[in-house]
Amino acid sequence: MIKTILLKNRPEGKPTLSDFEFVTEETELKINEGDILLETAYVSVDPYLRGRMSAAKSYIPSFELNKPIQSGVIAKVIESKNKNFKEGDFVSGMLSWKTKQVSTGEGLLKVDGSKASLSAYLGVLGMTGLTAYLGLNQIGKPVAGETLVVSGAAGAVGSIVGQIGKILGLTVIGIAGTDEKIEVLKSQFGFDAGINYNTSKDIKADIAKAAPQGVDIYFDNVGGPISDAVLFNINRFARIIVCGAISVYNDTELPTSISVQPFLVKNSALMQGFIVSNYAEKFPEAMQHLADWLAENKLTYTETVVDGFDHIPHAFIDLFEGKNNGKMIVKI
Amino acid sequence: MIKTILLKNRPEGKPTLSDFEFVTEETELKINEGDILLETAYVSVDPYLRGRMSAAKSYIPSFELNKPIQSGVIAKVIESKNKNFKEGDFVSGMLSWKTKQVSTGEGLLKVDGSKASLSAYLGVLGMTGLTAYLGLNQIGKPVAGETLVVSGAAGAVGSIVGQIGKILGLTVIGIAGTDEKIEVLKSQFGFDAGINYNTSKDIKADIAKAAPQGVDIYFDNVGGPISDAVLFNINRFARIIVCGAISVYNDTELPTSISVQPFLVKNSALMQGFIVSNYAEKFPEAMQHLADWLAENKLTYTETVVDGFDHIPHAFIDLFEGKNNGKMIVKI
Numbered sequence: 001m002i003k004t005i006l007l008k009n010r011p012e013g014k015p016t017l018s019d020f021e022f023v024t025e026e027t028e029l030k031i032n033e034g035d036i037l038l039e040t041a042y043v044s045v046d047p048y049l050r051g052r053m054s055a056a057k058s059y060i061p062s063f064e065l066n067k068p069i070q071s072g073v074i075a076k077v078i079e080s081k082n083k084n085f086k087e088g089d090f091v092s093g094m095l096s097w098k099t100k101q102v103s104t105g106e107g108l109l110k111v112d113g114s115k116a117s118l119s120a121y122l123g124v125l126g127m128t129g130l131t132a133y134l135g136l137n138q139i140g141k142p143v144a145g146e147t148l149v150v151s152g153a154a155g156a157v158g159s160i161v162g163q164i165g166k167i168l169g170l171t172v173i174g175i176a177g178t179d180e181k182i183e184v185l186k187s188q189f190g191f192d193a194g195i196n197y198n199t200s201k202d203i204k205a206d207i208a209k210a211a212p213q214g215v216d217i218y219f220d221n222v223g224g225p226i227s228d229a230v231l232f233n234i235n236r237f238a239r240i241i242v243c244g245a246i247s248v249y250n251d252t253e254l255p256t257s258i259s260v261q262p263f264l265v266k267n268s269a270l271m272q273g274f275i276v277s278n279y280a281e282k283f284p285e286a287m288q289h290l291a292d293w294l295a296e297n298k299l300t301y302t303e304t305v306v307d308g309f310d311h312i313p314h315a316f317i318d319l320f321e322g323k324n325n326g327k328m329i330v331k332i
Numbered sequence: 333m334i335k336t337i338l339l340k341n342r343p344e345g346k347p348t349l350s351d352f353e354f355v356t357e358e359t360e361l362k363i364n365e366g367d368i369l370l371e372t373a374y375v376s377v378d379p380y381l382r383g384r385m386s387a388a389k390s391y392i393p394s395f396e397l398n399k400p401i402q403s404g405v406i407a408k409v410i411e412s413k414n415k416n417f418k419e420g421d422f423v424s425g426m427l428s429w430k431t432k433q434v435s436t437g438e439g440l441l442k443v444d445g446s447k448a449s450l451s452a453y454l455g456v457l458g459m460t461g462l463t464a465y466l467g468l469n470q471i472g473k474p475v476a477g478e479t480l481v482v483s484g485a486a487g488a489v490g491s492i493v494g495q496i497g498k499i500l501g502l503t504v505i506g507i508a509g510t511d512e513k514i515e516v517l518k519s520q521f522g523f524d525a526g527i528n529y530n531t532s533k534d535i536k537a538d539i540a541k542a543a544p545q546g547v548d549i550y551f552d553n554v555g556g557p558i559s560d561a562v563l564f565n566i567n568r569f570a571r572i573i574v575c576g577a578i579s580v581y582n583d584t585e586l587p588t589s590i591s592v593q594p595f596l597v598k599n600s601a602l603m604q605g606f607i608v609s610n611y612a613e614k615f616p617e618a619m620q621h622l623a624d625w626l627a628e629n630k631l632t633y634t635e636t637v638v639d640g641f642d643h644i645p646h647a648f649i650d651l652f653e654g655k656n657n658g659k660m661i662v663k664i
Contacts (some may be wrong), residue, residue, distance in 0.1 A: 143534070223593035245593040255594070259587040261555035264605030266383070272602040273596030309374040 001026055004301075005097040007063045011053055011173070012215030014250040014320055019053070020313040021066075035081035035102050040309070041090065043097060043330040044072035044122040046156075047318040050249040060275075066296035068096035072122050074111065077099075080225035085110070092121045099309055099332065116294060123156055124301045125290055127276055133286040138170075139241045140217040141324055144169030144311040147211045149230055154181035155225060156301075156327035157243060159189050161219045163299050166190045173210045175203070175226055177322045183323065188300060203229035207258045214238075222247040224257065231263045238269040250320060302326030334359055337429040339395045344383055346582040346652055351385070352645040353398075367434050371412035372641070373422065373428060375662040376404035376454040376487075377648040383582045400428035404454050406443065407433075408502030424453045431641055431664065440558055448626060455488055455659035456633045457622055461606055463575060464492035464551075465618040466611040468500075471573045471604045472549040476501030479543045482523075482560055486513035488633075488659035489575060491521050493551045495631050498522045502549070507522070507535070507558055507653045516657065520632060535561035546570075554579045556589065563595045566647045570601040582652060634658030 001024060007023040045277040049071055065068055073095035077085045081103045085091065093108035112169050121130065138144060148165040152158040153174025161307075162185065165172040173193045174185040182194035186245045193210040200206045207215065207229060207304075214235035220227050223245030234240070248255040263269065293299035296317060304324040306315040312330045319328055333356060340353040363369050381403055384395045395401055405427035409417045414437045417423065425440035443453040455461065467489075468474060480497040484490040485506025494517065497504040505525045506517040514526035514652060525542040532538045539547065539561060546567035552559050555577030568570070580587035595601065611618075625631040636656040638647040644662045651660055 003593070056598075128590045220593065222624065223591055227593065242593050242596045245591065245597060248594060250590055255591040256588045257591040257593075259555055259577065259580055259589040260586070260592055260603070261552065261574050261589075261605070262580060263604060265577060265607070266388075266605070268604075268606050268610055270605070271592070271596060272600075273593070273602075274600050275597070278600055 001099075002101075003099045005312055006066050007053060007069050007136070008066065010055055010065070010252070011050070013252045014048065014318050015053065015313075017313055017317070022310070029100055030101055031079060031081055031102050033081050034104055036082050036091075036105050037080045037100065038075050038087045038091065038095065038103055039100050040075050040095070040098065040332045041074055041311075042074040042119045043312055043332065044065075044124055044126070045312065045319060045328050046071060046127075046332060047184050047215075047246045047249060047319050049316065050320075052290055055234055068098060069096050071097050072127055072320055074118050074121055090118055092126060100171060103178045115291070116143060119303055119305065119327075119329050119331070120294070120301070122151075122329055123303060124160055124294060124299060125287065128156045128327055129160055129290045130283060131276040132157045132277075133164060133272060133290060134276055134282055135241045135243050136164055136217070136219060137163050137286075138279055138282070139270075139274060140219065140239050142168050142217055145171075146216035147171045147173070147235075148217045148219065149173045149175065149207065149211065149215050149227050149233075150219045150221070151175045151230070152244070153185055153191065153194065155221060155327055156324070158221050158241065159185070159302065159326050160217070160299065163189050164293075165217075167298055171211070172267050173207065174224075175207075181325065184289035188302070197226055204232045205282075208265055217241070219243060220245075222253065224248050228258045229259065230261060234263065234267050234269055236267050238267055240269065240271040242271055242273040248319065288294050304328050307331045308332070333431075334361065334433075335431045336400050337644055338398050339385060339401050340398065342387055342397070343382070344580070345584045347382065347385065347649050349649070352401075354642070361432055361434055363411060363413055363434050365413050366436055367415045368409050368414050368423075368437055369429065369432065370407035370423065370435055371410045371432050372405055372407050372427070372430065372664045373664065374451045374454055375641075376458070376653060377660050377662060378459075379576055379578045379581060379651050380613055381648065382652075395656055400411060400430060402426050402428050404459055406450050406453055422450055423457060428645055431464075443648065445451040445527065448621070450661075451635055451637070451661050451663070452626070452633065454661055455635060456492055456626060457619065459487045459650060460659055461492055462611075462615060462618050463608040463624045464489045465496060465622060466608055466614055467573045467575050467606060468493050468496055468549070468551060469618075470611055470614070471602075471606060472551065472571050474500050474502055474549055474601065477503075478548035479503045479505065480549045480551065481505045481507065481547050481565075482551045482553070483507045483542065483558050484576070484578060485517055485523065485524065486528065486654075486657055487553060488656070490551070490553050491517070491634065491658050492631070494523050495521050496625075497549075499625060499630055503543070503545075507539075507554075516634070522636070529558055536564045539565045548638070549573070551575060552577075556580050556587065560590045563590065563592060566595065566599050566601055568599050568601075570599055572601065572603040573635055574603055574605040578652065636660050638662045640664070
């Protein structure tokens with residue numbers, strides 16, 4: 001029996017369970033020469049998938065209606081007719097939301113569960129960690145002693161960005177949505193300060209207080225009013241890394257903010273959007289640093305692991321409520 | 333008799349004549365050893381001066397109340413006790429809005445009226461030309477065949493940006509506020525297309541039509557709704573040069589726009605604010621190119637020359653009505 005999750009409707013605003021359809025097939029999968037048969041072990045759910053669910057033109061094609069959704073997946077090879085993979089191997093790659101599937105192996109990486117937990121390859125040792133490392137370094141160009149603000153700081157990318165910031169000698173301020181998250185940022189991830197945007201009476205003033213020297217680098221995962229508040233505190237030659245805008249992904253009207261242009265002119269500041277694949281040639285170097293830091297316990301991570309294939313859509317929807325601590329993963 | 337223009341009030345919204353005060357002194361100016369006595373010949377009025385009239389912290393200090401305003405000035409040396417200057421020399425520099433003044437010569441450049449008109453040193457061969465050249469090249473990194481959109485295209489900086497774009501092999505689209513200006517952009521400055529934002533029914537659609545391949549570089553002089561419309565048309569890896577935001581300089585409330593973050597992420601696009609002095613080490617190279625192109629008639633410029641010292645404040649205010657074609661200069 002194979003279960004598959006299809007995109008049934010393009011979400012209007014916040015995704016709902018009715019945007020997804022479960023299909024169960026009773027067929028057995030057969031593989032041809034060169035193929036491998038995969039059994040899904042872990043599925044990554046990520047805010048950027050929201051963009052692929054809409055029809056708007058973007059850097060990666062939209063998901064097609066009534067076709068399986070894809071995301072980062074760790075799967076086990078349960079049958080192989082491909083010399084590069086053997087039964088029992090685990091692989092990581094962009095795969096469908098299916099309990100089992102056939103692949104040619106193209107685009108898949110073998111991952112080693114003895115070096116790190118398998119799910120880490122969806123997080124700190126996967127696209128999440130690469131996004132944090134490469135965004136901060138390639139665009140942020142951090143210099144020890146500078147001040148870094150991270151929004152969505154308790155999220156998968158944000159919590160790694162902050163830790164890398166500390167490793168590189170920055171003062172790191174995180175913005176997140178609950179006191180519990182702020183506590184985790186400080187006690188577990190070593191952030192210097194945290195701001196709870198849900199209880200702050202004046203985010204702009206709280207940032208100014210936490211960053212008395214001003215903000216040199218802003219790693220922006222959220223957009224919206226939080227990012228507006230950071231803008232008032234940027235220094236000359238500030239770098240704003242625009243990684244995501246989760247706060248507005250579900251907006252049905254075009255979101256508005258304060259005009260950034262006067263802040264950019266006044267401060268000779270930079271804002272740069274990116275996706276991690278822009279820096280593919282830097283992946284090996286980045287991965288090496290991340291793996292080393294992880295082995296040295298300089299880097300730690302949290303996961304919110306949801307159990308069961310049937311809960312993938314729900315886990316995805318929960319991202320927009322900030323219900324995750326760190327990387328949101330579904331264990332099959 | 334010496335006339336001086338002081339900043340009397342910090343403008344609220346659009347500057348008015350009552351924000352300026354004229355003072356007339358009957359004294360004769362005496363100069364000490366090392367000084368030069370200057371008689372003002374041309375005064376540059378520029379949108380960025382609006383920023384210096386407010387009290388807000390910026391990249392250059394605010395003008396002080398009841399002190400002379402300063403801007404780019406061409407002046408004639410009428411007496412010299414400084415070996416670097418002789419009577420009859422013309423100099424360019426940041427000087428006060430005074431008919432005569434004493435200087436040590438520090439920060440002043442001698443300019444040669446036989447090579448180009450004196451006023452050109454306030455425009456195409458001055459900060460204006462350098463801003464256009466360095467913003468376009470250092471941030472825009474143009475590649476022949478790409479599409480460039482310029483807002484404020486009939487202004488001093490914009491009209492030079494567009495011409496440099498053509499010299500570098502770009503398709504150039506200008507946005508300006510009257511049909512006459514659009515005609516000048518095309519016939520005099522060689523722009524490929526022009527959009528009149530005052531008569532366009534849908535600026536976003538008109539840009540799409542003029543730039544069927546999308547927009548690779550946007551040289552933004554205006555901010556506001558025009559820049560919002562450009563955002564919808566940017567290509568992957570687009571570069572947005574944020575030079576000015578004249579459309580919002582006089583806003584008394586914090587201006588709002590559509591949120592840029594989703595556009596930047598989706599397109600891995602860059603927005604970079606700058607002031608020309610960031611690239612001071614590139615001035616000689618830039619100046620050489622500008623002077624060569626001017627001599628070869630590859631570059632042309634327009635000036636709106638207003639006559640008489642007493643009209644400086646009025647000329648400045650007219651900038652915000654778009655009454656200038658090209659560089660706005662007051663001839664004394």
